[in-house]
Amino acid sequence: MFIKRIFTWWNGATFGALLTIAQRGRYVGEDDFGSKYYEAKTIRDGDAGRRRRWVIYKGYAEPSKVPAEWHGWLHHTFVEPPTVAPLKVRAFETEHLPNLTGTRFAWRPRGSLTRGGHRPAATGDYEAWKPE
Amino acid sequence: MPIAKVNGVEIEFEPGMTVLQVAELAGEEIPRFCYHERLSIAGNCRMCLVEVKPGPPKPQASCALPAADKQEIFTNTPMVKKAREGVMEFLLINHPLDCPICDQGGECDLQDEAMGYGRDDSRYVENKRAVEEKFMGPLIKTTMTRCIQCTRCVRFATEIAGVSDLGLIGRGEDAEITTYLEQAVASELSGNLADICPVGALTHKPWAFNYRPWELKKTESVDVMDALGSAIRVDARGPEVMRILPRVNEAINEEWLADKSRYAVDGLMRQRLDRPYVRVGGKLVEATWAQAFAAVAGKIKATAPDRIGVIAGDLSAAEEMKAALDLFTALGVKSIDCRQDGSALHPKWGRESYLFNSTIQGIEDADAIMLIGTNPRIEAPLVNARIRKRWIRGDVLVGVVGEQADLTFPYTYLGAGVDSLKRFVDHGPIQKEKPIFILGAGAFARPDGAAILAMAAEAAGSMGLVKDGWNGFNVLHTAASRVGGLDMGFVPAEGGKTALQMVEKGGADVLFLLGADEIDLGQTDAFVIYMGSHGDAGAHRADVVLPGAAYTEKPGLYVNTEGRTQMAERAIFPKGEAKEDWTILRALSDELGARLPYDTIEQLRDKLITDHPTFGQIDYAPGHASAAAFDLMAVGEKGETTDAPFVSPVKDFYLTNPIARASRTMAECSSLHAGASKMAAE
Ligand code: SF4
Ligand code: FES
Numbered sequence: 001m002f003i004k005r006i007f008t009w010w011n012g013a014t015f016g017a018l019l020t021i022a023q024r025g026r027y028v029g030e031d032d033f034g035s036k037y038y039e040a041k042t043i044r045d046g047d048a049g050r051r052r053r054w055v056i057y058k059g060y061a062e063p064s065k066v067p068a069e070w071h072g073w074l075h076h077t078f079v080e081p082p083t084v085a086p087l088k089v090r091a092f093e094t095e096h097l098p099n100l101t102g103t104r105f106a107w108r109p110r111g112s113l114t115r116g117g118h119r120p121a122a123t124g125d126y127e128a129w130k131p132e
Numbered sequence: 133m134p135i136a137k138v139n140g141v142e143i144e145f146e147p148g149m150t151v152l153q154v155a156e157l158a159g160e161e162i163p164r165f166c167y168h169e170r171l172s173i174a175g176n177c178r179m180c181l182v183e184v185k186p187g188p189p190k191p192q193a194s195c196a197l198p199a200a201d202k203q204e205i206f207t208n209t210p211m212v213k214k215a216r217e218g219v220m221e222f223l224l225i226n227h228p229l230d231c232p233i234c235d236q237g238g239e240c241d242l243q244d245e246a247m248g249y250g251r252d253d254s255r256y257v258e259n260k261r262a263v264e265e266k267f268m269g270p271l272i273k274t275t276m277t278r279c280i281q282c283t284r285c286v287r288f289a290t291e292i293a294g295v296s297d298l299g300l301i302g303r304g305e306d307a308e309i310t311t312y313l314e315q316a317v318a319s320e321l322s323g324n325l326a327d328i329c330p331v332g333a334l335t336h337k338p339w340a341f342n343y344r345p346w347e348l349k350k351t352e353s354v355d356v357m358d359a360l361g362s363a364i365r366v367d368a369r370g371p372e373v374m375r376i377l378p379r380v381n382e383a384i385n386e387e388w389l390a391d392k393s394r395y396a397v398d399g400l401m402r403q404r405l406d407r408p409y410v411r412v413g414g415k416l417v418e419a420t421w422a423q424a425f426a427a428v429a430g431k432i433k434a435t436a437p438d439r440i441g442v443i444a445g446d447l448s449a450a451e452e453m454k455a456a457l458d459l460f461t462a463l464g465v466k467s468i469d470c471r472q473d474g475s476a477l478h479p480k481w482g483r484e485s486y487l488f489n490s491t492i493q494g495i496e497d498a499d500a501i502m503l504i505g506t507n508p509r510i511e512a513p514l515v516n517a518r519i520r521k522r523w524i525r526g527d528v529l530v531g532v533v534g535e536q537a538d539l540t541f542p543y544t545y546l547g548a549g550v551d552s553l554k555r556f557v558d559h560g561p562i563q564k565e566k567p568i569f570i571l572g573a574g575a576f577a578r579p580d581g582a583a584i585l586a587m588a589a590e591a592a593g594s595m596g597l598v599k600d601g602w603n604g605f606n607v608l609h610t611a612a613s614r615v616g617g618l619d620m621g622f623v624p625a626e627g628g629k630t631a632l633q634m635v636e637k638g639g640a641d642v643l644f645l646l647g648a649d650e651i652d653l654g655q656t657d658a659f660v661i662y663m664g665s666h667g668d669a670g671a672h673r674a675d676v677v678l679p680g681a682a683y684t685e686k687p688g689l690y691v692n693t694e695g696r697t698q699m700a701e702r703a704i705f706p707k708g709e710a711k712e713d714w715t716i717l718r719a720l721s722d723e724l725g726a727r728l729p730y731d732t733i734e735q736l737r738d739k740l741i742t743d744h745p746t747f748g749q750i751d752y753a754p755g756h757a758s759a760a761a762f763d764l765m766a767v768g769e770k771g772e773t774t775d776a777p778f779v780s781p782v783k784d785f786y787l788t789n790p791i792a793r794a795s796r797t798m799a800e801c802s803s804l805h806a807g808a809s810k811m812a813a814e
Contacts, residue, residue, distance in 0.1 A: 123342075124372040126401040126707050129667025131409060131416035131677075 010061045021054050029083035031070050032096070034058035037081065050076060064099035134201035139208060151194035151205055152180055160207045163216060163245045165223075165330045166282035167195035170386060171291060177223070177282050179245065181215045182207050191215040213249070220249040226261045226305075227331070228277050235273075236332030238345040242280065263308055269316025270800045271395060272325055273340050279333035281307050285325045292388065293319040294520050294540025309333070316804055319540075320513035320785055323394040327377065327387075336375065338395050338797040343367075343374045351703035352379060354690055356447050356683045357393040357789065358512045359609035360384050360492065361692030364393065366684050366703035373397045373684050373704060383493050383753065384692065390513040391801065392785065392792055399795030403667045405679035406708025416677065421709065421719075427676050429723035431659050435642045437464035441634035444470040444622055445647035445664065446611035446789055449688025449700065450747060452663075452680075452713035453613065453622050454740045455728060456646055459717055462726045466628030467640060470617025472651040473781055474632045475573055476581030476768065477607065479618050483746070483754070484762040485589070486618050487695040489603035490568045491755045496522050498604070500529040500564040502546070504553060504588055505778030506572020507537045510785035511610050512693070515570070516540065529564070534574050534778035548777035550584060556591035567597050568604035574778040576607070586768025593764040603759040609693040610782060612683075616691040620744045634658075645670045646713065647680065649790045663716060665706075666790035679710035682791060686712040687733060689740070689747055696753035697746065 004011045013021075025038035040052040053074050055066060066074060069082040078085070100106045111119025133144045136151075138158035145154045150173070152162050165177035175196030182194040185204040191212060194205070206212060223242070231237045263276040281300065286309065289298040297317045302308050311317065317325065326334045348367035355362040355376075363381035367374050376397050378389035408424035409416040419427070432440065442460050444453050453470065460468055471477065477486040490498060495518040508516040516539060522528055523541040530543040533552045546552050553575075569592050576585050589605065597604035609615060617623075624630055631648075634640045637655045645651075647664035653673040662674035665682040685706045691697050706712065711719075714736055721728040730736040741748040786802040787793050 124370045126371075126404045126406070128406045128708065129403045129671060131667075131672070 012059070012061065013056045017054070017056070021056065024052075025054060028053075028081045029070075031067050033065050033067070033098075035065060035070075037070060037074070039081075062098055067096040134199070136199050136201070136203045136205055138205045140204075145199060149199050151182060151184060151192070151197045151199045151203070154199040155182065155194060155205055155207055162194055162207060163249065164195060165241060165245075165280060166284060168284055168287075168328060171284060171287040171328075174283050174287065177280065178219045179216060179223075179249075181212060181219065183209050183212050216249045217251065220246060221251055221255075223280050224250065224254070225256055225258075226277075227280065228260060230278070233341075234275070234278065234332040235335040235340055236278075236329075240332060241330035261305055266308075266310050267314045267316070268311055268325075268334070269322065269337075270797060270804060271322050271337055271391060272317060273335045273337035274333060275335070276309060276333055278331050279309055280331055281309070282330060283309075284328045284330065285309060285334055288325060288328055289317065289319065291524065292324070292517055292520070293317075293321045294517075295319045298325075316808065318805075318808065320390050320392070320509060321388055321517060323391045324378075324388045336395075338398065339375050343369055348374055349703070351684075351701050353684065353703060354698045354700040355389070355393040356612035356690060356700070357396060357792065358390065358514075359612055359614060359693040360512050360514055361612065361690050361696065361698045362389055362393060362514060364389065366701075368684070368703045371704055371707075373400050383491065383696070384694075385514050386517075388514060388517060392788070392798065395797045395801075396792040396795045398797055399666070399791040399793070400682055400684060402796070403790070403794035404682075404707045404710075405665060405667055405671060405677055406710055407679060408709065409671075409674070409677040411675040416674070424676055424678060425720055425723045428661050428678070428720060431642055431661075431676075432463070432724060435659075438466060438627075439641035440465045440644070441467040441629060441631075441640035441642070441658070442469070442644045443472050443631045443634060443646070443648040443651060444613060444617050445472060445645065445649060445670075446613055447665075447683055447791070448613040448617070448646045449683070449686065449690060449713070450613075450616040450620065450697075450740060451686075451688055451733060451736055452646055452717060453617050454620055454736065454743075455714040455717035455721075455730075456644070457620060457622050458728055458739075459721045459724070459726060460644070461625075463724065466625040467630075467634050468622060468628060469624055469631035469634070470614060470622035471577075472631045472648045473573055473577040473610070474579070474581070474630070475577035475614075476585055477576060477614075477618060478582075478623060479621055481767045482762060483619070483695065484603065484605065484758060485585070485767045486607050486609075486615065487754065488570075488606045488608060488693040489598075489754075489756060489759070489762075490566075490606050491694050491753050492518055494566075494755065495519055495568070496525075498522060498566050498568045499527065500531075500562060500567035502531045502556075502567070502569050503534065503539075503543070504569055504571045505534040505575025505584075505780070506570055506608050507535050507539070507574070507780040507782070508570065508572070508608060509537065509539050510782045511572060511780060512608060513785075515608060534572070535780060537780075549775055550580075550587070550773045551775060553584070553587055553591060557587060557594060559591065559595050561594070561596035566602050566604065567595060568606055569597060570606045570608050572608050572778070572780060573610050573782075574780045577781055578776070580771065580773045582769040583771040583773045584768070586770045587773070589764040589767035598759050598762055598764055600760065601756055603756040603762060605762070605764065607693065610788070612690050612692070615693060615695060616689065616697075616747075619691055619695075619746050620740070645674070647790070650788075663713060664790065665710065666794050668790035668793060670790075678716050679706070679708065680713040680716060681706035681710055685710075689737070691747070692753075694753040694755070695746065697748075697750050699750055 028037045038054045069087040072078045143158045164180045166174045180194045181191035183206040351366045355364045362385035363379035380387045410419040635656045643658040649668040649670045661676045662670040663678040684703045786798040792798045
């Protein structure tokens with residue numbers, strides 16, 4: 001586990017990131033998936049004139065796990081974090097779902113071999129002869 | 133020769149040429165819509181305007197203006213450009229702006245010329261005129277609003293196709309192209325209408341909205357639907373042949389193509405044999421190649437060679453026939469035949485005895501034509517078109533012995549059968565320079581065919597058809613594979629049986645069919661192995677089915693009725709597990725322990741050409757080259773004849789082979805045609 005933390009960046013944040021965030025960051029909040037969000041206390045050169053914002057994922061580092069309200073804040077679209085100014089949740093909105101590509105639940109088109117291989121007719125298909 | 137100046141460059145030309153032709157000769161391209169090299173000149177689109185000196189100081193339609201000696205022709209002056217721009221603007225007043233949904237888009241003359249002469253905007257606010265759609269049958273789709281009244285279609289129908297179904301009615305804004313009675317165009321060449329229409333008014337109905345011309349892969353190939361071997365271009369997208377268009381080949385099809393050759397393409401996607409089948413317990417079940425080969429090899433090994441029969445069908449390429457011939461001859465099989473129609477033609481009487489010796493182009497030189505037991509209109513529509521072309525020029529005798537069919541030109545009817553032919557046996561030389569016989573399968577594909585062949589040859593001899601520099605003894609085949617088969621000797625060896633004898637009850641114990649579907653398999657009790665591309669009569673009866681490739685899916689040599697060897701190319705790959713036919717035979721030869729000595733198609737062709745040199749002469753038709761060595765008296769076998777009339781073996785033009793029978797378009801044409809002829813009979 002420890003070895004993995006040293007040599008990979010996708011099993012949680014790297015030590016460098018943790019160090020920087022601990023030094024410069026201020027805790028802002030946490031989302032439904034348990035990922036924690038931080039904002040820099042100061043603006044330094046190279047920060048494009050705004051406070052840097054960070055996320056530390058809980059578990060596997062996967063950007064599509066960031067829900068919409070935090071995504072907006074993280075990318076400086078919203079000034080206030082959702083803890084201060086929560087987004088209005090409308091009736092038609094569904095739960096945030098991370099990208100499922102590469103998982104067992106990934107989308108497979110009809111016609112994919114893992115879904116039976118039956119696809120609708122397309123141009124270039126031929127009709128095979130069948131006896132009787 | 134007269135000399136004219138085109139844009140200041142002097143050029144010599146033949147007297148009688150038009151200004152447009154002279155300009156073309158000088159390399160100047162003249163835009164045109166109504167002018168077509170092979171049609172009469174109408175001169176009604178005015179797109180070909182040029183300036184000529186001496187002459188009135190106004191632009192002149194170059195296509196209809198005879199060129200004169202010392203004339204100065206200008207094709208690029210500001211006046212010419214302005215005049216053409218004016219014509220283009222007039223044409224576009226009423227032309228819809230529907231290129232995005234028009235099938236002609238991308239290959240439209242109007243689009244192309246508009247690039248050079250079109251304005252970038254319109255000065256008209258009036259409504260465009262609209263013209264009602266016309267019904268022209270299952271092959272031609274009309275969008276008459278797009279028509280620019282060039283009348284190419286009318287001229288094609290009356291001049292080349294010989295049907296008066298199309299016409300232009302009305303004047304000015306009310307002018308319309310119509311079929312008068314909302315009937316299908318009753319011609320086997322109707323597809324060419326869509327080709328010559330410069331805009332999208334006439335397009336191909338079966339292919340409507342299916343492709344754009346630029347997304348197709350073009351492969352130049354050879355047609356196999358009749359024995360002419362017309363030059364075609366196979367346009368494919370991915371694994372599907374989308375369309376087939378003619379290529380120019382002056383010697384065979386000029387630039388036309390028969391409807392079957394063109395529209396049977398949807399048959400290539402239906403009824404396909406895509407995996408081997410083996411009959412188990414009375415039912416055909418799917419098998420692997422290994423199982424199928426085991427079944428075939430077991431059966432062939434267990435059967436005495438003289439109980440094995442091999443029959444080649446109508447669409448076989450020379451390669452697979454050669455492979456089959458080599459393989460089965462090595463096994464000692466004698467009953468080998470490529471004449472599934474039971475014709476009497478045989479290579480032992482010389483190559484000239486089964487070729488179209490005058491060549492198809494030679495029809496244009498002929499001055500007396502006798503059709504014997506053939507209806508070229510349905511057996512080879514383009515030969516019929518040539519005869520019609522010759523007839524239009526006048527001063528030609530056309531006689532028919534056989535069916536009294538509508539051939540699109542008048543002829544002298546000489547009788548129905550053998551008796552009428554017999555009259556010519558001692559007719560004596562006729563007072564014509566270049567007389568020809570065209571002998572059809574109706575005459576020689578019958579039990580007394582050899583005797584009739586002898587009789588026809590005798591008549592030809594007596595009438596002086598074969599002389600120095602001319603050989604007028606012509607055989608018109610109906611199958612693309614036949615001449616190739618005869619050339620390589622794909623006929624029964626000494627003591628072997630003919631195709632018809634093989635399929636009799638007890639005629640053979642094992643029958644190997646190379647795509648032979650037109651032979652009646654009702655009687656035979658043999659173990660039938662069918663190798664072919666389509667599930668048709670042969671596959672239904674078969675005990676083992678070996679899936680092969682259709683003609684668009686394999687490279688192959690085909691010899692046309694003139695004896696012209698032509699090379700067809702592969703446009704797409706065979707379907708499913710199917711293989712190129714000769715490779716199947718090569719693999720089978722391994723199983724049978726009689727390995728064929730070639731691994732690539734080049735090696736196979738090498739062997740073919742070494743054994744039969746005529747296959748090496750690509751695109752060469754012997755014509756009258758060997759007329760001196762041709763002994764007419766040796767052709768055929770004298771014998772008893774019956775007085776049954778000659779009937780063409782082609783009952784239905786649209787359904788002559790497994791590909792056409794699998795095609796929906798052809799089925800529709802056939803039923804429409806049957807209905808129409810029934811109506812005409814009533
Ligand atoms: S339909 Fe086509 S070929 Fe016929 S007159 Fe109109 S534009 Fe010309
Ligand atoms: S091409 Fe000359 S008038 Fe049409």
